[in-house]
Structures are given as C-alpha cells and as structure tokens.
Amino acid sequence: MSYIYLTKPKLKKEGTVMITPRKTGFNHLVFKFLVVISGILICIIPGKSQPAQAEQGYQTYDELTHELQVLVKAHPDLARLESIGTSAEGRDIWLLTLAKKGSVPTEERPGLLIAANFEAGHLIGSRLSMAMAEQLVRGYQENDNIKQSLDNHVFYIIPRMNPDGAESWFGKLLTGQKGNNRPTDADNDGRMDEDGPEDLNGDGVITVMRVKDPHGLFMLDPADGRLLKRADAAKGETGVYSIYLEGIDNDGDGFINEDPVGGTDLNRNFQHAYPYFKEDAGRYMVSEPESRALMDWVISHRKVAMVLTFGESDNLIVPPSSRGQLSTDRPLDLISLARASVEGASRVGMISTGGRGFDRYSMMMMSSRGRSGGQGATPESTGRQRPSREPATTVNQGDIEYFSTISSKYKELTGIQTQPVLRNPEGAFFQYAYYHYGVPAFSTPGWGITLPADSTRRPGARGTMARPGGGENTSVMPGGMARGGQFPIEGSSSSTPGIDAQFLKYLDSKNIQGFVNWEKATHPEFGEVEIGGFKPLEISNPPITEIDKLAESHTQFALYLSTLYARIRIVNTEVTSLGGGLFMVRAEIANEGFLPTALRHGVQSRSVKPTMVQLGVAPEQIISGSSKTNFFQTLDGSGRRVKYEWMVKGKSGEKIELKAVSQKAGSDVKTITLK
Amino acid sequence: MKTRYNILVGAALILGLMILTPAAATAQEYASDPQFRVKLDFNRWHDVHELYDDMRRLEEAYPQFLKMESIGKSHNGLDIMVMTINNPKTGPEMGKAAMYIDANIHGNEIQGGEVCLYTIWYLMENYGKIGEITRLVDERVFYIFPTVNPDGRQHFMEGDGGNSRTGQVPVDEDNDGLFDEDGPNDLNGNGVIETIRKYVPGQGDYRISRTDSRMMEPVPFGETGDYIILGQEGIDDDGDGMVNEDGPGSYDPNRNWGVDWQPNYIQGGSMDYPFQLPEARAVNDFLMAHPNIAGVQAYHNSGGMILRGPGAESLGEYPGSDVRVYDELGQNGERILPYYRYIVIWSGLYTVHGGFIDWTSDGLGIISFSNELWNSSQYFNSPELMKQAEDPDSPIARNRSRYFFDDKLEFGDQFMEWKAFDHPQYGEVELGGSWKKTQGRVPPRFMNEELCHRNMAFTLYQADEMPMMQIGEVQVKKIEDDVYRVWIDLTNPKVAPTITARAASNKLVRPDLILFEGKPEVISASWISNKNTFDYLNPITDLIDQKELKRLIIRNGHPGKTTRTLQYLVKGRGSVTITYNSVKGGTVSKKLSID
Secondary structure, three states, X not given: OOOOOOOOXXXXXXXXXXXXXXXXXXXXHHHHHHHHHHHHHHHHOOOOOOOOOHHHOOOOHHHHHHHHHHHHHHOOOOEEEEEEEEOOOOOEEEEEEEOOOOOOOXXXXXXXXXXXXXXXXXXXXXXXXXXXXXXXXXOOOOOHHHHHHHHHOEEEEEOOOOHHHHHHHHOOOEOOOOOOOOOOOOOOOOOOOOEOOOOOOOOOEOOEEEEEOOOOOEEEOOOOOOOEEEOOHHHOOOOOEEEEEOOOOOOOOOOOOOEOXXXXXXXHOOOOOOOOOOHHHOOOOOOOHHHHHHHHHHHOOOOEEEEEEEOOOOOOOOOOOOOOOOOOOEOOHHHHHHHHOOHHHHHOOOOOOOOOOOOOOOHHHHOOOOOOOOOOOOOOOOOOOOOOOOOOOOOOHHHHHHHHHHHHHHHHHHOOOOOOOEOXXXXXXXXHXXXXXXXXXXXXXXXXXXXXXXXXXXXXXXXXXOOOOOOOOOOOOOOOOOOOOOOOOOOOOOOOOOOHHHHHHHHHHHOOOOEEEEEEEEEOOOEEEEEEEEOHHHHHOOOHHXXXXXXXXXXHHHHHHOOOOOOEEEEEEEEEEEEOOEXXXXXXXXXXXXXXXXXXXXXXXXXXXXXXXXXOOOHHXXXXXXXXXXXXXXXXXXXXXXXXXXXXXXXXXXXXXXXXXXOOOOEEEEEEEOO | OHHHXXXXXHHHHHHHHHHHHHHHHHHHHOOOOOOOOOOOOOOOOOOHHHHHHHHHHHHHHOOOOEEEEEEEEOOOOOEEEEEEEOOHHHOOHHHOOXXXXXXXXXXXXXXXXXXXXXXXXXXXXXXOOOHHHHHXXXXXXXXXXXXXXXXXXXXXXXXXXXXXXXXXXXXXXXXXXXXOOEOOOOOOOOOOOOEEEEEEEEEEOXXXXXXXXXXXXXXXXXXXXXXXXXXXXOOOOOOOOOOOOEOOOOXXXXXXXOOOXXXXXXXXXXXXXXXXXXXXXXXXXXXXXXXXXXXXXXXXXXXXEEXXXXXXXXXXXXXXXXXXXXXXXXXXXXXHOOOOEEEEHHHHHOOOOOOHHHHHHHHOOOEEEEEEEOOHHHOOOOHHHHHHOOOOOOOOOOOOHHHHHHHHXXXXXXXXXXXXXXXXXOEEEEEEOEEOOOOOOOOOHHHHHHHHHHHHHHHHHHHHOOOOOEEEEEEEEEXXXXXXXXXXXXXXXXXXXXXXXXXHHHOOOOOEEEEEEEOOEEEEEEEEOOOOOOOOOOOOEEEXXXXXXXXXXXXXXXXXXXXEEEEEEEEOOEEEEEEEEEOOOEEEEEEEEEO
C-alpha cells in the first residue's frame, strides 16, 4: 500500500474473527510511546511533514489537543478538559465541560451534549464544535445569553469521537474512509485489510475508475458527461463501462478494494436500528472502545437533557415528517456503483451444489415427528406468548412539534436549506439518544448545498442505481438468506437515487475543485482506464471560506437550545391548620421551561425518570391526600402545573421540607412551616 | 539342603504370586465400583468458594488435562472461573473443536453448577477407564464455567434466596435516586423470605384451603375470607412509605447479549447496552478469543426443556440445514433426558431478546442449547402415579403433590409453617406459607446426581457431534504427460457442519480453507459428484470459480455426515501437502506425491 497512517495496526495473515485485545497498562504505555515515536518519525520524513489538509482549516489530533489545552488554560473558571476514554490506537477522546461554577454543582445541571466527528472524514463537525466552544467561553463576559447559559446549565463538547479515523484524513492520501481503522475482514476471506485502494494517478485522492467493457452495465449520462448511468435495455441503451474504486486487486481474488483499512463506522455502532452483520457496523452494538466510552459516559450523566451531533445524517435541515420519519440517504451514485463492484467478494466460495448434508445416512433418524426432512421443531406460535412488542422506529407524534419548532429555528439561524450527501441514520448515536435515552436529539451535517432555484434533481435519475446483489457470483446456499425481521439483506446499502447532478452543480456554482475530471491512466490488470470522480474531503465538508459563518450561526443555535430546558419549580405552597394538630399542606409544581420534563417517547420508553415530589415527614404522619412520595411522568413546559395536597399530623411550628426532583429539569426544595 | 532351600524359595515365590495375582484381579473385577481419586459430593449445593475449591482439587489431581483460570471479575469482585479440559498430547487447544458449557447465569438457577462440576469430575475419573470418554477427551476441548454469575449464586447461597435471578449491579427501580435501598427483610431471622398474612375476620379476600391447611386460596366471588396477603416479608427500609420497592440488582443477565438486544421498555432487564455487565463482557471476551468453540450449552432451571433459539419470532427460523442438525441432537436429547422436551425458545417458552444462546448461535455461529434443569413431574414419575395425580382427591393431586412429597420424602424440611409476628408497620401478622429456596426450582438433593449425569450425557453427545474434518482416500491419476488428476475425499462424519448456514449468511465464522502446498501448478479445482461412477457415466464436475486455487475458500463450510470429493488438475510432479483448515472443524493435512 502506498500510504502511511500515523500508526498502522499490524496485519494478521490468517485472522479469524476480530478479537478484542485485553489491554494491560504496560502495553498501553508501550502503545502510546509507539504513537509518539511514529509521529516523530513521520514528521521527519520529507514530504509528509505538512499534512495536506492543514491549510484547509481542519485540525490534526495534536492541533486539536493543543487548542483544547490552550482554551482550558485561558478559562479555568469556565472550562474543564478530561478524557472519557482512549481510542483503539491509544488517543484520548476529549470531553470539554463548559459551565461557570455556582450553587448548583455542574453535574446536577441540565446539560447539552455536543458530539462530533463520528465519521472519520466529517472534520467540519469537529471544527464547528471547537469554534462553538471558543465563542462560548469568550462571550461569557459580554453576552448575557451566554452568561445565563453557563451560570445555570452546562455544555459538554466532544469535538472528535473518532480520533484514529480522523487522523487518516491528514495523511498523504484521502481514501474517504469513515471508520476507526480497527483491522477488519470485510470480505471474510480470512485476511484482514488486505485489499485497499491505490492512488494510481498520484493526485492524493481515491476516486473512481471507469473501464471500457463490453459486459459493462453503465454508459455516460447524456445530461452530464462527467457522470455515468445504468444503461436501460428497455430503452435500447447499451452498457459500455464498468466502474470500480481506484486501485488494484492486491490479493488476486478478482475484486478491487474489497477489504481496505477502514474499521468500524462509529455512527453505525449504536443501539437504535443497528445494522446487524454489516461489515462497517462493528462486530456488535457498542463494540468499539470509542462508542463504549461514550455510552459509559452518557449513562452515568443522566442530567444530559439534549444532544446535538454533527454527522452525515440530518433531522434539523429537514425535520421528522408528520409520520415521524427522518430523511433517507442522499448518496452519490458514482461512489455507490463503484462500491457495488465488490459485493460479490464476500460470496466467493459459497457452495450451492455440494451441501448434501446427511446424504449417506438415512433421513429416518433425522426426524421422528417431522413433516418432511427434519422440520421436527420448526416453531409455530402456540398462542401462549404475550404479543411481541416492537421498539419505536418513528418519532412519537407528541414530540414531532418540538422537533419542527427547533428545526425552523435552526434553518433561520444558519440559512441552510438543502441537505448535502447524507446517510440513513441506522446505528447513529443521536438516534440512540432519542429512542433509548429519551431526550431531544439532533443531527446535522453542519452545512448545506445551496443552489440556484432552478436546479433540482435531474429528471430520470430515479432507478439508475445499480442493484447490488445482482450479477455474477451469487450462488447462495439453500435457506442461507432466509432471514426475517431486522437483519437487513446484505448489500441493500443504498436504495434512493443519488444526488450526483445536484452535487456537481453545487461544486460548479461555488467554484469548488471537488470533482476530478476523467483522465486516462494505465492499470496493471485492465490496461487503459479513466480515473475521475468526487473527492472525499469535498463530499463531506464545506469549503473553508464558510467555516467562520457556520461556526457563528451554530453557536447561536446551541445557545438557543440552552434556553429550551424544562425547569421544575415549587410554586404556591400553602398550609391550613385544621385544628387538633392536623394541617392541610398544598403545593403546586410548575414547569417554567419550554420543553416538557420528559418527551412523550421518553415516557413511553421509560428512559427518563418520572419527577419525584416528596414531603419530608414520616409516612405515618400523613392522614390522607397524596402519598409521602409521588411521581409524575411528564409535565409540559410554558408554565403547566400539577397540584398536590396532604393532610398531615404535626406540631405547629414544625418545619417540613418539600422536594421536587427531576432528572432533566433540575430540582427545587421548599421549607414549609406548619401553622 | 541347598536345593531344598531353593525349592522352598521357589514355592514361596509362587505362593506370593498366587496371593498377589488375585489381589490385582480383584481391582479389575470391581471396576464397577471405582476408587475415585477425587471424592466429591453431588447431593448438596455448593457456594462459589466450595465450587472453586473442588475445581482446584480436580486441577491438582489431573494437572496434565486441567487448567483453571479466571476470565474476569464479577461486580462484587468474585472471580469467574473456567476449567479448560484439553489433552495437549493430541494437539493444540485451538486446533480442536471446543465445547463451551456454562451455568447459573441466573443466580438462583444453581444446580447447573453441580452439573458442570460433575462433568469435569466424570471426564477425569473415567479417562483411561471408559473408551468413549477417553476418546472424547482426546478429540475435543472443553471450557466449563460452573457459574457465570458468582455474585448471584453467592447471594442465593448466603441469603434467603430472594432477588437472586439477577446479578448484583445496583439498579434504582423506584426512581428515587437511591440504589437497592429497600429490599425484602428476613424479619424473624429464619433464613427464608416468607409471605405476610394478616387475620381480618370477615374482611379479607383469602382463606385457608379446605384441602390442606398449609395452602391459602382466594375466596370465590361474592364471599369474604378472614385473611389478606401483604406481600413479601419486609419493612419500609428507607421511610418513603413503600415496602420492598427497590431490592438488589433487578435486571436479567441473560438479556444483555449482542443479538436482538432491545432496550428496557421492550425487553425488561436488558440494561443500557449489550455486554454492559462485567460478567457478560468477560464471557464474551472469552468467546471472541476462542473461535474454536463449536458447541454451547448454558444450564438453567427449571421445567425440563432442551431449548434452542431463536429467542424471538422476529429473528426468523433457522435455515433448514441448521434445523436438521438441531432436530437430530434435540430429539436424541429427549431420549437421554426423560421429562425434558426439545423446544424453540420463542414458540415453546416465551420471547427472549438479547439472550445468551441467541448471541452464540446467531452472533457467533455456534450450535447452542440451553437446558432447563429439573421437571416437577419427576417427583412422582411412574405411569401409575402420574395417572393418579390426575385425580383431584388424591394426596398427590397436582396442587397437593409437593406437600405430600415434603411430608413423606423430605420429612417436612422444606415448608415454612405460619407463625405470629409483630410487624413495625402492619402490627400483628403471620409469616410463613413459603418454601425454602431449595425446593421447587432445584431437585430434592437425593435426586441431583441423576440430573447431573443425564444432562452431562446429553452435552457430551453434543460435544461428540461437533464437526471433525478428515481427509479420506486420495487418488492420483496421470492424464497426459505431466498433467495429473488428484481426487481427495473430504469427510465430516459428525452431525454438525463446520459452518452453520446462519453463520455463513451472517459472515460470523472465517471460511474453511483448503490449502495446496507443493511445487505442481494447479490448473483447475472442482467438486465431483460421484467418484465411483465418474469414469463410466457422464461425469459432472462443479468448477470452483476462484482465482487462488492453492488457497480455496469454502465459505459455507462442510455439512455434517458428508463426504465430498475434490478434484485438482495439476501440472508437474512432486510432493504435495493438502490441508483442510476449519476454525470449528479442526485442521487436518495429508501428504501425497504426484508422479
């Protein structure tokens, strides 16, 4: 391979499954030492010392770390830096906590978690969250909104969830990888990361090869000669091109780039709508050190009341639909088609004719009770089961309005109207944060592709997508693909038409050099090929010139979010003496914030605790009325109230403490005197 | 004189031999009553330390086969111990298929621990004595975990038996911000959490049963009784006005695994994410590091079941070829284990999301069973008695049989009679009406050894039917000049395939590899349908369409009880080594010379 990573994990020759190494303290130190040493070595190799993307305004891990340290040093009263864990390659995952110390301890305050750069190349998210942090700490003195927010609430900012993957975007070659570099056997051939891309035309980016091929399925797109489309036989069109990712067949298995360095895509590794058994989703939910560090942190910080992530999914530019559905993916067909060329690699060696199990033995012994060939225990519902519950997959009807209100504000502040390239949010962290953690959770790419009004999606784009899974090499063993329920069929990576034409128009209109024009090159296996296509950095990130404006407006948005918290208050307490040592105690609890104390889904999923209202007397002092300890599931904001009353036996002058404790909306305590 | 002396000496020698020889023969004759090297008892319940002590004694007695180690710590800091059984003389551990056996993931389901201990003990005591046992130990590897929830087991053994299904990671069930602060209390200190009843003449909804005064029954509609039931023995520990609302743990360690994991509101007790529990994480790390594991048995109790996945209907039934394997093993299991039924979890028991054996089968590609140990039909198990139990007036009628059993076979040891108690919140009440923790889910102690042996026998049968690749007959035939045809028989004589269909479709197991090492060039590789008729009838070959013919990938492995014949066409002469390398079916090689 022609490119170098800061630290490249040793390849295993005949790896079997991904094994999580148990890290010992010593190994860990050695590893860190190696990271430092190799970092130094790479710095002194000429030509590699200057990261290609530094001038693009994005920060390497060391630069990011330095900036964080400087920020914290300059604002010790507002900012605290800690590591929530280390990546597979030993880098710290930084968490910046912004809050002004006050009477309510930071960890007891409702908080907004901002997390970015799950996808290795989504550097803009990292940049935006850093800029937001800077603006928040700098603005504390002058800006009253910021002061309010930092005095009463807390911002938790994780600017780079995937430091290992992100670092590979500062190397000599951009491959477009999203994962965390952990060695994987994507095609399950017993070899890890053995067939990655090569920069055949030496331009520093991995794009696409188109090859003249009488068996090819694709032709030039008449609308724009830079693009390709699937030839439609029904229209008399003939395919003349095959499409591949730029590279060679390193392991001689007949496929190009089917098992590159990539690892697990962290925004595919969380618990909601987890894409089981997809090679970039990890071995299981929360399997990666990075995702696990984040999970362990969030479940031990239940006061986090809102989540904002930057990533390649969106529910802010386009809010959930009236049915509660999010935008599907907006892919680039050119890249999907090239990727589809390796779909067959993980089916090499499927034997369909030789699966004659048991053929030498009598079938009689197989099944004494079966209908035919061993169906003995094939389950049928006996009707004794409780109806199986399914987890929610759409935004709760009662929550949609909050999402659309916030989305409108987002668009008003940022001016972003059109989504860039997007992916389905399966296994994404923000989806976990809403569906399992129960809080308002948002994702935005952090930028958009603004276009002249007339250019919409090119006509006829629908249906030009290659159907992965078709074509050669698809012998599947009988019954092997019989899967039900939630396991997606392999290769169903993309079903919506691409936005290639729209994206090209955006690049052209902004004069962004984001497309490599097709040029001839010589390929060791194919001979003459043409190399061209979309450049990885420009697919996922806006031009550098827009960063400042985006940072400013996103800081405004974060501040806006921090005005929305639910806020519990005890209002209107009153005590009436009934004589004979009996007192009637009445209290009203109000939510003076905007959000409800728990979203409807937070209640349904039982992930947000009910608010507790407790009167500080011995249980036997209460004669009638409410219990000593009461709970309400949720209370809408904007001043909604609930009432409680207790008849209490006590002494005149006795002081009683009334507590209202909410998980996401703060707490309140009032002392009541019996009289 | 000298001669006579010699004769005497000779006679003495012969006499001595005559005495000695019968002695040696006696040991042989009494082989049915073996002198065990390690004496263990299986008619009692071991706490975690006793289990580990016995394992240590076995390890010391059989160091050539046994290795005991900790794979990690429980929440409370107890070791999770595994015993590895491997004969290093028959090959390295990773080159042999391994049977994983665990127990007690639910803290109160204890007797699987004894089954595990029995299995280690039985295999070792009978190695070299019983041929089949010797062969199994030589051919296979065993990883045995008598308890994968030591906290739960210890809580059950030390305490009153309540709240022991869970592990001991604290959970705040009542949402008051405090953890495990108000569990049941053994108020009268008799070691059992009993039921509280209060005598309220004419105002209650319960009455004493007329069939047996130990039983309480709800009164029929329109009548009143003299008792109310006030729940489990306990007080309001935290003064919040509620009794027993937040006991220890209260999650399900068997819902914290990585396939079909669902959040708490769909699957109660699943925790926040798979493998969050330290015990589940340690076990999973072990599983991931041992891809040679080809069989799993996880012992639970109770009900008499041989369970297989899937745990939920939405997972979809296993592919037909996998079902055939499970059916053969499961149906023979029903013969080995009377009163046990072979059933699918979701359809025969209840829906389980994120269960352990769904993870091992659907997530790791391992043939997995879970036995629910002990079935109460075994109390009165002759056909005559089972018929009699149908009669409601019989003392062993269904609802009365356990009382009869307790009276006549356990001498009244297990039932707790009602007795008065002055409760701080409820006043004058009675505690009782409950069974000791050792009644119900576990067999009576005297019946446990049979339970251990029969369940072990089923699991050893499963272990024996794990895949085992063999290279059979090899034929080399010259075709022309230096082109040769090579036929190789590849056989898996066992029931289980090297890779299940589920594993192949989910890409869970590294494919089998066939390696051709040697100078000759491989021109083509193919499967042939029948080598006996190949030269006479129209031969059918199934060409293997792979680029690297010296390293063939067999993605869906080799089925059970099947021989396939592989044909190479090679160019050139020389000696060649053919290796079939399977992660779960072992690695075998054969040398041949082509000339």
